[in-house]
Amino acid sequence: MAMAVFKAPLKGEFHGARKMEGKQYKHHLLQQQSTGRRRVFVQTDTGCVLGVELDRNDNVHTVKKRLQIAFNFPTEESSLTFGDMVLKNDLSAVRNDSPLLLKRNLMHRSSSTPCLSPTGNDLQRKDRSGPIEILSHSPCFLSLKQTANDIVKAMKMGVEPIPVNGGLGGAYYFRDEKGQSVAIVKPTDEEPFAPNNPKGFVGKALGQPGLKPSVRVGETGFREVAAYLLDYDHFANVPPTALVKITHSVFNVNDGMDGNKSREKKKLVSSKIASFQKFVPHDFDASDHGTSSFPVASVHRIGILDIRILNTDRHGGNLLVKKLDDGGVGRFGQVELIPIDHGLCLPETLEDPYFEWIHWPQASIPFSEEELDYIQSLDPVKDCEMLRRELPMIREACLRVLVLCTVFLKEAAVFGLCLAEIGEMMTREFRAGEEEPSELEMLCIEAKRLTTEQDVLSPKSDGEGETEFQFDIDYNELDSVYGSETETDEFFAKNPFSNGRSSLGELKESIAEEEEDDEEEAKLTLSLSKLSTSMKNNLSNTMGSGYLKPPKDNQTDKALVSHKSANVQLPLSVNFVKLADMKEVEWVVFLERFQELLYSAFAERKTMTLRNTQRLGTSCKF
Numbered sequence: 001m002a003m004a005v006f007k008a009p010l011k012g013e014f015h016g017a018r019k020m021e022g023k024q025y026k027h028h029l030l031q032q033q034s035t036g037r038r039r040v041f042v043q044t045d046t047g048c049v050l051g052v053e054l055d056r057n058d059n060v061h062t063v064k065k066r067l068q069i070a071f072n073f074p075t076e077e078s079s080l081t082f083g084d085m086v087l088k089n090d091l092s093a094v095r096n097d098s099p100l101l102l103k104r105n106l107m108h109r110s111s112s113t114p115c116l117s118p119t120g121n122d123l124q125r126k127d128r129s130g131p132i133e134i135l136s137h138s139p140c141f142l143s144l145k146q147t148a149n150d151i152v153k154a155m156k157m158g159v160e161p162i163p164v165n166g167g168l169g170g171a172y173y174f175r176d177e178k179g180q181s182v183a184i185v186k187p188t189d190e191e192p193f194a195p196n197n198p199k200g201f202v203g204k205a206l207g208q209p210g211l212k213p214s215v216r217v218g219e220t221g222f223r224e225v226a227a228y229l230l231d232y233d234h235f236a237n238v239p240p241t242a243l244v245k246i247t248h249s250v251f252n253v254n255d256g257m258d259g260n261k262s263r264e265k266k267k268l269v270s271s272k273i274a275s276f277q278k279f280v281p282h283d284f285d286a287s288d289h290g291t292s293s294f295p296v297a298s299v300h301r302i303g304i305l306d307i308r309i310l311n312t313d314r315h316g317g318n319l320l321v322k323k324l325d326d327g328g329v330g331r332f333g334q335v336e337l338i339p340i341d342h343g344l345c346l347p348e349t350l351e352d353p354y355f356e357w358i359h360w361p362q363a364s365i366p367f368s369e370e371e372l373d374y375i376q377s378l379d380p381v382k383d384c385e386m387l388r389r390e391l392p393m394i395r396e397a398c399l400r401v402l403v404l405c406t407v408f409l410k411e412a413a414v415f416g417l418c419l420a421e422i423g424e425m426m427t428r429e430f431r432a433g434e435e436e437p438s439e440l441e442m443l444c445i446e447a448k449r450l451t452t453e454q455d456v457l458s459p460k461s462d463g464e465g466e467t468e469f470q471f472d473i474d475y476n477e478l479d480s481v482y483g484s485e486t487e488t489d490e491f492f493a494k495n496p497f498s499n500g501r502s503s504l505g506e507l508k509e510s511i512a513e514e515e516e517d518d519e520e521e522a523k524l525t526l527s528l529s530k531l532s533t534s535m536k537n538n539l540s541n542t543m544g545s546g547y548l549k550p551p552k553d554n555q556t557d558k559a560l561v562s563h564k565s566a567n568v569q570l571p572l573s574v575n576f577v578k579l580a581d582m583k584e585v586e587w588v589v590f591l592e593r594f595q596e597l598l599y600s601a602f603a604e605r606k607t608m609t610l611r612n613t614q615r616l617g618t619s620c621k622f
């Protein structure tokens, strides 16, 4: 049953348009390589942004020196990071237009540290970039370039952006000369809990675990862009989205990490890294009205995207609805669906997704031939290559989630499962107040167990020079964010956001932790034993009883306490299985084992659906 998903080439028909424009892009890359000149955008962990021109001779040291002058703070006590990578000295991996993060070490930051914006106008003078700079020369963003030009023209005429009232994060409608909204801009440092959030949800530095523990503060913007880039041929209708460096006085800058005081009165100009999405005129969203008028194809296409990117936030408000005709008095005619807000997709670990469409009748209708062709044309390896190229800051952990979910989708579609069935297999259930792993997670747990039994995991194959993923970096990051071991313990004791381990990576192991692991193990075994009979039967039939062995990486991210700041109450979130802690060789074996387990899991799911349909009677068929 396992398909050769990694060998399947991309089919031209779905990706043709972007391929055509690729030549121009390649030319740009070659030019850049030959001169060694690059421009990067350095963002401090409190949100301030500066464009910096690099030449061939630059290294981390020389760049930090320049930043020290510009930002007016000692940069030797800080680290420069680029996605997963902490840059030591060499800058050759850094690509043109990349955003870099300058993080101060903990001892130099306190919650009262003001956001770095020492002399806004000075900074602007040193930074020669324009008011809106798209952080890519890729042809994928050509239409947005025009939108950006229209906005700049309008700004010169005095047309001001309008802050968006709803939502937890800072967002702004930018307008054209006619005063019409043409783009929605969401600065990364105004996300929920980020230092410059305008709605009082503050308290964390960029790079720390955010609203969802598996999505770091300041990293929702590139996810929005990833969703657009992965939506080949606008199959799901994601509005064009780019990462930009944008400068305007409308943006919010707080006085301190924990402060709600913005410097609104001063109205200083500030530069931000932000997601920049085409504004799509619409009539309402999917939470406002009944869903029966939604076209089956639109629901399927959006569902296919949500599955690939493990969207944890597809609620009704994130599906805009545009009426295409007037269906007569009191009736809706044709509508178009526009999926927005993909900031919480591609988490760093497997999470509980949220698929609003899961119980819509459209999701139970089999995929069409065209949809099946599209799914089969997907190539997760090429997707990763493309994302690494376009969004070099993307974390390997996110890419693994993308690969796993795409493999799952492809295999499930070949087997004949419908959208609802696939979504259900990915979704966790709550039983007796406890969250249980989804069927997908159970399969991963088992695949991981089988992987560890392989020869490749013997010490000699512990690959030298293997890629180290962000979990390794996390230890350092957490040390620098939360301090030394003692400080860390104290932090976690005070901060129920964590259960004493990083939500994104384990901290040092200790004897106490092993004891805790035993307890967790017992708890999880109990939890797993309560799993749906489908999974249990299925797994025990195909794998023997060993499958109940619980994972070692169970983590709970607990609620935060005080009002609004990062100490707001957040729901519990459990991490049943990590993907990024596997070395490359283990990951490949894991994927093989995973695919081998799928057939019987799908068969069992199909049997369950049939049983339920028979029990409910034909009237429940859509």
Ligand SMILES: Nc1ncnc2c1ncn2[C@@H]1O[C@H](COP(=O)(O)OP(=O)(O)OP(=O)(O)O)[C@@H](O)[C@H]1O
Pocket (backbone or CB within 6 Å): 164, 166, 167, 168, 169, 170, 171, 184, 239, 277, 278, 279, 280, 281, 317, 318, 320, 340, 341, 343
């Ligand atoms: N591309 C778009 N075109 C038109 N309107 C949009 C677009 N994107 C967002 N909006 C509008 O802006 C509102 C806020 O956007 P969005 O939900 O993406 O922001 P958010 O800050 O992430 O919100 P939340 O905290 O609810 O997740 C949406 O409810 C929608 O009305």
